[in-house]
Amino acid sequence: MKNYIILLLLSFAIVSCKTATAKPEKPIAVPVANAAFFREISKKPDFDQVKISSRVDVETGAFIPTLDATIYIEDGQKVWMNMIAVFLNVGRGIATPNGIQGYEKWNKTYIESDFSYLNKMLNVDFIDFAALQNLLLGRTFIPVQEKDFSFSQSVQGYRLNSTKNIRFGSNGNQADYAVALQYSPTFDLMNVVLTDVKSSDRLEVSYSNWVNFENMRLPKNVKINIKGQKTSQIALENTKFEGSKMATPYSVPANYTKTEIK
Template identity: 40%
Template sequence: MWFGVNIATFYQIFNMKKWIPLLIFTILIYSCKARKVAGELNQNTDSLAIGNTEPNNPADDGKNVADRLDFYQRIYIHPEFTSLKINSKITADNIRVSPLDAVIYIETDKKIWSRIDFLFFNAARAMITPEGIKAMDKYNKNYIDSDFDYLNNLLNVNFIDYKNLEKLLLGRTFFTLSNRNARIVKNSDGYLLESISNIKILTENIERDYKITMQYSDDFDLTKVYLKDAKSNDSMEITYSDWELQPNNVKLPKNVKIIIKGSKSSQILIENTKFDFSRMDTPYSVPSSYKKIEIK
């Protein structure tokens, strides 16, 4: 299927509406507007700090895990890096031709650049910065320039900004649950961290309540994140597997799967085949002849 597609078929199946979500989902596994989040802030100010929206609901007493402080240090504190290049293969349920080849490059706190190739043709590029999302379709000569509201609408959530993208895409914990509303349970798969009551997240225009569950391995690698909207059937599940220790002591997942269910549905699998921590050029410029597409 991959090698039997001609250029005419390529034109029909690889268009802006199809590859933009795929490209953004890809970047979502490896990464603005300032988001004001209801709750209690701790020292890790890059993550969402969340308090208890139901104060009468009893919180965990901490006895089910011997050292809560050690647990939190292990899931929030990781070796740092300046740059990371990832070669990936992407499979998605809404793309007729897959897997696609992608290169993703991250400069921590600054930018996420990505390129998708189809039949050895550089078909798409994207650049995400704290200011927003830019992407262009080089075959159809279209481009987008949007803020993070697009991504939040795509995923049926309201908490995605640049820093949370970096954390979420690298398998880092991007929610900071307070002791008042977090339960840690040792189970057969490792450690389960879950919100005891519904979590309220307030952004500029939207307030939503979530039930949040995060599963960690015995080595404290994040293996699953599950978020369920308390007032609808919308949910998002992200699983990380085959964690690999890099020479600089950074651990990264080789496989990432995102499942969106509810009023919108989608599924994407990313297989990371190579990691490289050297810097690289990230060219991105839109020719004047390209047409801007308004994403709704």
């Protein structure tokens, strides 16, 4: 059914990767200068690839069972996903710098698109592959410049609030946003809220249960809320993580029909 293709695309936007099973460390508030903070949150994560086993719960107004997902991410190359519901394979998808492809087995349909579909699903205009990968890793996925934000810190961590409307986008599409970001005392991204000042559409992404993994700090849980004409919520719980390479087959069966998401 079409809901599974929509879920496949939406799930690309909430997958956290390469986390560990260790308990989160207790944060310690450390005063930091503005410049040091902005350098810290702009650091690129250090990883090559990761395979993730996850459980995905979705609220869209229509019934969708809890899905078991296998997600494989290669840095800068691809995000591949396979989904199963009640032991039945329901869909597969792949995102690359060139765009997104996906198919679902219930109605034998598939999609091929640039990132406009994903932007439409999230009610934003700025998601490309680079922004997508940063979002997946729990990194700041929108342009953040010190001159555009007020910066405050407390024992709870650090907070950024835009001092003016921030304009950004991709593929010639741009919009103005009011932006708020919250970070833990250890610079982990905890919450991002983007409000389109023209339409009042709102995207909120929350990260929790951050842990150490090799050279990285990454979240174990991610939740995304999309508020516009329709409201959706997706929660992801990662259950197993592996760092080895894996095959990522993707081909649409010959008898499937191309469709559009409206």
